Amino acid sequence: xxxxxxxxxxxxxxxxxxxxxxxxxxxxxxxxxxxxxxxxxxxxxxxxxxxxxxxxxxxxxxxxxxxxxxxxxxxxxxxxxxxxxxxxxxxxxxxxxxxxxxxxxxxxxxxxxxxxxxxxxxxxxxxxxxxxxxxxxxxxxxxxxxxxxxxxxxxxxxxx
Amino acid sequence: xxxxxxxxxxxxxxxxxxxxxxxxxxxxxxxxxxxxxxxxxxxxxxxxxxxxxxxxxxxxxxxxxxxxxxxxxxxxxxxxxxxxxxxxxxxxxxxxxxxxxxxxxxxxxxxxxxxxxxxxxxxxxxxxxxxxxxxxxxxxxxxxxxxxxxxxxxxxxxxxxxxxxxxxxxxxxxxxxxxxxxx
Numbered sequence: 001x002x003x004x005x006x007x008x009x010x011x012x013x014x015x016x017x018x019x020x021x022x023x024x025x026x027x028x029x030x031x032x033x034x035x036x037x038x039x040x041x042x043x044x045x046x047x048x049x050x051x052x053x054x055x056x057x058x059x060x061x062x063x064x065x066x067x068x069x070x071x072x073x074x075x076x077x078x079x080x081x082x083x084x085x086x087x088x089x090x091x092x093x094x095x096x097x098x099x100x101x102x103x104x105x106x107x108x109x110x111x112x113x114x115x116x117x118x119x120x121x122x123x124x125x126x127x128x129x130x131x132x133x134x135x136x137x138x139x140x141x142x143x144x145x146x147x148x149x150x151x152x153x154x155x156x157x158x159x160x
Numbered sequence: 161x162x163x164x165x166x167x168x169x170x171x172x173x174x175x176x177x178x179x180x181x182x183x184x185x186x187x188x189x190x191x192x193x194x195x196x197x198x199x200x201x202x203x204x205x206x207x208x209x210x211x212x213x214x215x216x217x218x219x220x221x222x223x224x225x226x227x228x229x230x231x232x233x234x235x236x237x238x239x240x241x242x243x244x245x246x247x248x249x250x251x252x253x254x255x256x257x258x259x260x261x262x263x264x265x266x267x268x269x270x271x272x273x274x275x276x277x278x279x280x281x282x283x284x285x286x287x288x289x290x291x292x293x294x295x296x297x298x299x300x301x302x303x304x305x306x307x308x309x310x311x312x313x314x315x316x317x318x319x320x321x322x323x324x325x326x327x328x329x330x331x332x333x334x335x336x337x338x339x340x341x342x343x
Contacts, residue, residue, distance in 0.1 A: 073208050076208075077208065077211050077215065079215070079220050079221060079224065080220075080221035080224050080225065081220075081221075084224075120208070120209050120212065121251065122209070122212055122213070122244070122247065122248045123208065125243075125244045125247050125248075126212055126215060126216060129240045129241070129244050132240060133225070133233075133236065133237055133240055136236055137225070137228060137233065140228060140230050140232075140233055141228075
């Protein structure tokens with residue numbers, strides 16, 4: 001569901017969230033991680049301090065939940081090539097060491113907790129699988145830049 | 161006659177067997193043990209889900225992976241996409257099976273049962289199970305893009321037949337013209 005299909009009461013909170021917060025985040029993957037971070041791990045409810053002050057708490061919560069789903073649907077619908085570009089951009093803007101970030105994402109799979117609730121399970125499977133593949137593609141490209149074969153990644157992980 | 165029956169019977173038996181096994185055949189690696197009701201609620205057949213299914217079976221991602229030039233990547237891609245495709249078939253199959261079970265229970269208590277409609281429904285359900293079985297088989301044997309590949313191959317063959325027919329028509333015309341001149 002997109003923001004334009006929301007009830008008017010929630011629409012202003014949604015627009016506010018897009019304009020003030022999400023527009024300043026450079027890519028959808030970063031937006032997904034950010035929106036997931038506003039969700040309580042135990043209750044699954046969303047909370048954003050600024051948004052709750054400007055709007056009713058219920059409206060703010062619904063706006064966050066809708067925005068989270070919208071961003072997820074956009075990412076899940078991307079081609080693998082687009083997702084690799086998205087991940088590349090995310091790595092760049094994170095200012096972390098790319099090798100370390102890719103390794104952490106492959107081992108801990110933190111993107112799993114970034115999935116919103118109540119979305120189609122097949123979409124979730126496809127998204128998680130595509131992220132896994134995008135990580136492999138990026139790792140392969142990095143190894144190729146270093147002049148190593150793709151199979152070296154397996155040997156490197158054994159050596160850790 | 162016996163040979164014809166045997167040749168016609170083998171595919172039929174295969175289809176019956178597949179439909180009995182359904183999409184649950186050898187799918188242990190991704191057992192969807194979620195509550196079926198929950199799945200039914202979650203899985204609305206909206207545009208996003210349709211786009212998702214298209215993405216699973218589309219060869220666009222496979223072409224992208226091929227361009228990377230890594231056999232290992234290709235292997236991982238094929239395994240991942242096969243897993244997702246099989247998961248979708250199994251989910252779709254279990255959802256419809258659940259709906260059919262509920263319908264059967266309701267039909268038992270119904271006083272004005274339409275027999276023709278029920279038979280039609282049963283036939284459609286059998287058709288669906290067979291399709292699921294065939295999908296599982298083709299995904300497992302040929303990969304998730306097999307159906308699209310088969311369609312592409314059929315088109316290729318039909319074009320080749322067209323070319324051959326065109327060439328043979330042209331050749332017969334030339335031959336006929338030569339015969340006329342000779343006469």
